[in-house]
Amino acid sequence: MMDTVRYILSRFGQSVFALLCIITITFFLARLAPGGPFLDDKAVPEHLIEQMNKNYGFDRPLVVQYGLYLGRLVTGDLGPSLGNKGFTVNEVIAEGFPVSFMLGISGLIIALMIGVPVGVFAAAKRNTAVDYTLMTIAMLGICLPTFVIAPLLGEFLALRLGWFDVAMWENSSAWFLGALTLGLYYSAYIARLTRGSMLDVLSQDFIRTAHAKGVAPVKVLFKHAFRGGITPVVAYLGPALAGLIGGSFVVETVFGLPGLGQHFIKAATNRDYWLINGTVTVFAVLILVMNFLVDVIQAWLDPRTKSK
Amino acid sequence: MISTSHRQGDTIEKGSSLGRDAWLRLKKNHVAMASLWFFIAVVVMCFFLPFVPGIPNPNITHPDLQSMKPFSSATSIEGEEVFYFLGSDHLGRDIFSRILHGGRVSLAVGFLATAVSLTIGVVYGAVSGFIGGRLDAAMMRIVDILYALPFMIIVIILTTYFGNNLWLLFVCIGAVEWLTMSRIVRGQVISLKNQEFVEAARSLGLSQRRIIFRHLIPNTVGPVIVYTTLTVPAVMRLEAILSFLGLGVQPPDASWGSLIKEGADRMASDPGLLIYPAIIFGLTLFCLNFLGDGLRDALDPKSSKD
Numbered sequence: 001m002m003d004t005v006r007y008i009l010s011r012f013g014q015s016v017f018a019l020l021c022i023i024t025i026t027f028f029l030a031r032l033a034p035g036g037p038f039l040d041d042k043a044v045p046e047h048l049i050e051q052m053n054k055n056y057g058f059d060r061p062l063v064v065q066y067g068l069y070l071g072r073l074v075t076g077d078l079g080p081s082l083g084n085k086g087f088t089v090n091e092v093i094a095e096g097f098p099v100s101f102m103l104g105i106s107g108l109i110i111a112l113m114i115g116v117p118v119g120v121f122a123a124a125k126r127n128t129a130v131d132y133t134l135m136t137i138a139m140l141g142i143c144l145p146t147f148v149i150a151p152l153l154g155e156f157l158a159l160r161l162g163w164f165d166v167a168m169w170e171n172s173s174a175w176f177l178g179a180l181t182l183g184l185y186y187s188a189y190i191a192r193l194t195r196g197s198m199l200d201v202l203s204q205d206f207i208r209t210a211h212a213k214g215v216a217p218v219k220v221l222f223k224h225a226f227r228g229g230i231t232p233v234v235a236y237l238g239p240a241l242a243g244l245i246g247g248s249f250v251v252e253t254v255f256g257l258p259g260l261g262q263h264f265i266k267a268a269t270n271r272d273y274w275l276i277n278g279t280v281t282v283f284a285v286l287i288l289v290m291n292f293l294v295d296v297i298q299a300w301l302d303p304r305t306k307s308k
Numbered sequence: 309m310i311s312t313s314h315r316q317g318d319t320i321e322k323g324s325s326l327g328r329d330a331w332l333r334l335k336k337n338h339v340a341m342a343s344l345w346f347f348i349a350v351v352v353m354c355f356f357l358p359f360v361p362g363i364p365n366p367n368i369t370h371p372d373l374q375s376m377k378p379f380s381s382a383t384s385i386e387g388e389e390v391f392y393f394l395g396s397d398h399l400g401r402d403i404f405s406r407i408l409h410g411g412r413v414s415l416a417v418g419f420l421a422t423a424v425s426l427t428i429g430v431v432y433g434a435v436s437g438f439i440g441g442r443l444d445a446a447m448m449r450i451v452d453i454l455y456a457l458p459f460m461i462i463v464i465i466l467t468t469y470f471g472n473n474l475w476l477l478f479v480c481i482g483a484v485e486w487l488t489m490s491r492i493v494r495g496q497v498i499s500l501k502n503q504e505f506v507e508a509a510r511s512l513g514l515s516q517r518r519i520i521f522r523h524l525i526p527n528t529v530g531p532v533i534v535y536t537t538l539t540v541p542a543v544m545r546l547e548a549i550l551s552f553l554g555l556g557v558q559p560p561d562a563s564w565g566s567l568i569k570e571g572a573d574r575m576a577s578d579p580g581l582l583i584y585p586a587i588i589f590g591l592t593l594f595c596l597n598f599l600g601d602g603l604r605d606a607l608d609p610k611s612s613k614d
Contacts, residue, residue: 271468
């Protein structure tokens, strides 16, 4: 028990440290980029830019600004958005984040619901035509990127068959198309991963023992092998969610969903410093929380991970 | 003395046959071999065919020859005879030659970023694994932290630095992509460094640098080749995503990603604009992934299915 508590505490400490590093890296990465937030296509008078920089405190030494930023961050204040006049970063994120998050989570659930059963089934039927067919389809799914699948799904399911709306978030089913696009892509990865790790487990001695004892093959598969076989999939959930968030930027573009993707891309091109930093912080927290949960679940599934 | 030379002979023979064995195993894997030849064909076509006379210039527009059907030939208003193998787009540009030109950018960018990530990852992993102890722990902790970075977001921020220079951007992407490679190499080096040949090298008084670069790294080649084959498609996908989001290649230049983006915008009126580049892009990635899988099976028969 002590063991588990110590493991969880040390993983938690690591996550907090990693978060600090990420915030620091993005702060300086964004600030050292050439250009500035107040440059426009129209020529802005020099003294105006200076005044603006002064107002926002951009004229002070970078390290001082960094300290002030961290101080504000602790209180949960992400600052004003420079590109969206009159909005704070908190407001922009509160508006867009739920959309991106819902897309990512629904995509992940769809991916698990398709990927895990397909992987287990292919492993059970290993080296048969069924297995090869499923894995070839999975490989195709990996190679056809989301931005090819998304317009095709939109064309066929929404325009031709009329099952879904093509765009807009409010009261519409377009978000499901987006989640499906993301989910299909990651289900291909998860299917391959599940198949591989199930095959590893199925070749071990305790499985042979179970078969020798006369346990029903289905029971061996789900009762004996599944717990070990699913561990790498659980470990993959952290990176998968990070990828899903990046992927949701593409899906949001295709289906016109008002997530954080468009805001973030605009923020990056217009040097909206606080929105860049705020978005990265929110996503980093999400990824770290996810990784932390994954580690805890993994330690519970497979007690050997703790000692590693 | 006799036993030493005998053992040496053994290892030399084993060393040479390992590679040949792998090649023989790969040759038996028809899917992997077909993938290899297809990939070579795509590379040769993209890099050399645009110089062959008769292939239209991808950037010359023919306002009077818009949206031509595949396999059609026509005479433009300037009196120029043009043959459209895959038809033409909304500006009368030849789709086939645009795909070839786009492929050059996509492939070159994939190779470039992979080469950078390969160099950093192999050196980082080998040093970390070989020296071990505290340095290893610290270096691997750095890798852990970088893993938690929202990768796509960092890449988008990086595009603000190199907005106009795709090549520099991808050197930087390579500099972010090396994490998995370094872990793989480190694992290999740790399992190799306690073997006799490293001890022999050390007792002969070789420097650490020489041991790492001449004795350890060459022995990690198998997994490194496999992972390299899988990194190229990953980077090509990334380039395509960036171009799709409007952050990568800028028109009139093209990559497979930007062609697919253009095609998706005009899918309803002209599906070929989306379908042809998507097919060639998907097939190339498909082949690279299958080749990577085949190489893994060939280089490490133990890991292959049952």
